[in-house]
Structure formats: C-alpha cells, structure tokens
Amino acid sequence: MPEAPAIAVDRLVKRYKTGTAVDGISFAVAAGSVTGLLGGNGAGKTTTIAMIMGLVMPTSGTVRVLGAAMPDERYRVLHRMNFQSPYVEMPLRLTVRQNLAVFAQLYGVDDVARRIGRLAEDLDLVDLLDRPTGKLSAGQKTRVALAKALLNRPALMLLDEPTASLDPDTADWVRTRLEDYRRATGATILLASHNMAEVERLCDRVIMMKRGRIEDDDTPAALLARYGRDTLEEVFLDVARGRAEAGPRPAEETRQAESDARTESAPHEAAR
Numbered sequence: 001m002p003e004a005p006a007i008a009v010d011r012l013v014k015r016y017k018t019g020t021a022v023d024g025i026s027f028a029v030a031a032g033s034v035t036g037l038l039g040g041n042g043a044g045k046t047t048t049i050a051m052i053m054g055l056v057m058p059t060s061g062t063v064r065v066l067g068a069a070m071p072d073e074r075y076r077v078l079h080r081m082n083f084q085s086p087y088v089e090m091p092l093r094l095t096v097r098q099n100l101a102v103f104a105q106l107y108g109v110d111d112v113a114r115r116i117g118r119l120a121e122d123l124d125l126v127d128l129l130d131r132p133t134g135k136l137s138a139g140q141k142t143r144v145a146l147a148k149a150l151l152n153r154p155a156l157m158l159l160d161e162p163t164a165s166l167d168p169d170t171a172d173w174v175r176t177r178l179e180d181y182r183r184a185t186g187a188t189i190l191l192a193s194h195n196m197a198e199v200e201r202l203c204d205r206v207i208m209m210k211r212g213r214i215e216d217d218d219t220p221a222a223l224l225a226r227y228g229r230d231t232l233e234e235v236f237l238d239v240a241r242g243r244a245e246a247g248p249r250p251a252e253e254t255r256q257a258e259s260d261a262r263t264e265s266a267p268h269e270a271a272r
C-alpha cells in the first residue's frame with residue numbers, strides 16, 4: 001500500500017473581509033518529498049502554510065497533516081512538525097539560548113541543553129547563543145529560526161522563505177543543511193520561496209500559486225519542458241504575466257500583469 005501523504009489539502013478556502021487569500025486549492029505532498037510553493041506577493045503562500053500548521057482557520061475545505069485533521073487534531077501532530085518564517089519574531093530580549101530553550105520545552109524535546117548545543121554547532125551559532133535575539137542581524141536571526149525549526153527533529157518542515165536576508169554564501173550553506181537533514185531523516189519539506197535557484201536545487205515538485213489559486217503543479221523538469229524555458233525564473237514570469245493562458249489578453253490585464261511581475265522581481269523589498 002502506498003504511504004499516506006504527509007499533507008493533504010482539499011478544496012481549501014480562506015476569505016478575509018478584504019478578499020479571498022486562498023481560493024479552493026487541493027494538493028497532496030508525498031512523504032519524504034521537497035515541494036516548493038511559488039507565487040508572487042499576495043498569492044496566498046503564507047496563508048496556505050498557516051492553515052496547514054493549524055494556525056489560521058480555513059473558511060472551508062480540509063487539511064490533513066501526518067494523518068491528523070487540522071486544526072482540530074493538531075495536538076496529535078504538532079510535536080512532529082515545525083515551522084520557520086522570517087516574519088515570526090522570537091521574544092527579542094531573551095538570548096538565543098533562552099529562546100531555543102522555551103521552544104524546546106514547548107515541543108517536548110528531551111535533553112534540551114544538549115540539543116541546543118548540537119544545533120548551535122551545526123548551524124554555527126555558538127558565538128551567538130548568549131546574545132539577545134533582538135541584537136542579531138537579519139541573517140543571524142534567519143539561522144536562529146532554522147535552529148528553532150530543527151529543535152524537535154521534525155518529520156514535516158514548513159519553511160517560509162528559509163534563506164530570506166541571507167548572503168549568497170550563507171544561503172547556500174543553509175540549503176546544504178536542509179538537504180543533509182532531509183537525507184538523514186527522510187523528512188518532508190514544504191517550502192515557500194521567491195528564490196528560483198533555491199527551488200530548482202531543493203524541490204522535486206513545484207506548486208505555482210497566483211491570486212489564491214494553483215496555476216500549475218509539476219516537477220521542475222516537466223514545468224521547464226511545458227513552458228519551453230531553461231529556468232524556473234522564466235516559467236515564474238510566464239505564469240505571473242499570464243503567458244500560460246492561451247490567446248491575446250485585454251490591454252488592462254496586460255498592464256496589471258506587468259506591474260505584478262515588476263513587484264515580483266523585487267519581492268523582498270516589496271514584502272517588508
């Protein structure tokens with residue numbers, strides 16, 4: 001019998017008063033896979049991840065994670081999953097060690113001091129452990145967030161831009177850590193990213209979102225072949241600008257798509 005998916009999302013919708021963030025998406029993530037969630041600013045990636053975590057209540061539709069219905073059964077599985085996002089701040093006055101200890105206790109980690117020591121060595125955080133988290137640079141905070149995400153040796157990791165704010169060398173090094181972790185543990189990873197090189201390197205499948213919907217969903221190789229492109233960046237721009245749709249588009253839609261694409265080419269600046 002094939003293994004149950006690590007994540008199963010069915011007709012998921014999230015509506016806010018201001019509009020629809022996620023508009024009826026369905027997908028399953030195979031256990032042990034690395035799946036990329038791509039889309040421009042406001043496409044619905046973070047909202048989707050938050051609903052998978054059980055942190056945001058869907059308007060309709062269902063989410064199952066490691067066999068548990070979210071959010072109702074989240075306490076059955078929260079200790080087996082973890083989340084990392086540059087937008088979730090840890091208490092800034094606590095030191096890195098104190099913050100990691102608080103989270104380790106929340107996740108029920110055994111032997112907290114040893115686990116923190118080990119992660120600090122693996123992620124080159126030893127010199128930062130006793131500094132207040134608020135005094136770290138953005139890139140240092142990203143590494144601390146990654147340590148937090150690995151504390152409980154999760155079977156499922158949800159990563160929201162895991163290399164945001166990192167210089168290319170450190171970003172490369174973090175990707176290697178993630179690859180090592182996956183290889184060593186067989187963990188499943190779902191990763192929202194604006195970095196196409198990262199997605200091409202890490203992901204065996206890519207889900208492309210636009211305005212709360214899934215526009216395409218396939219392996220990187222199949223997407224490159226379908227769009228006749230050499231890089232995922234070009235595929236991303238085709239999807240963002242609506243080239244995936246057949247036929248000529250009205251002038252207003254073209255202008256809007258081009259304006260969206262300009263924003264998307266500088267996503268971090270626009271997001272902050």
Ligand SMILES: Nc1ncnc2c1ncn2[C@@H]1O[C@H](COP(=O)(O)OP(=O)(O)OP(=O)(O)O)[C@@H](O)[C@H]1O
Binds near residue numbers: 042
């Ligand atoms: N709490 C909220 N209340 C109202 N609207 C929200 C809320 N959270 C998100 N939205 C809206 O839902 C839409 C999807 O946002 P979301 O953060 O999921 O996008 P994203 O794909 O993660 O974008 P980015 O790449 O900029 O991080 C956006 O239009 C956003 O303004």
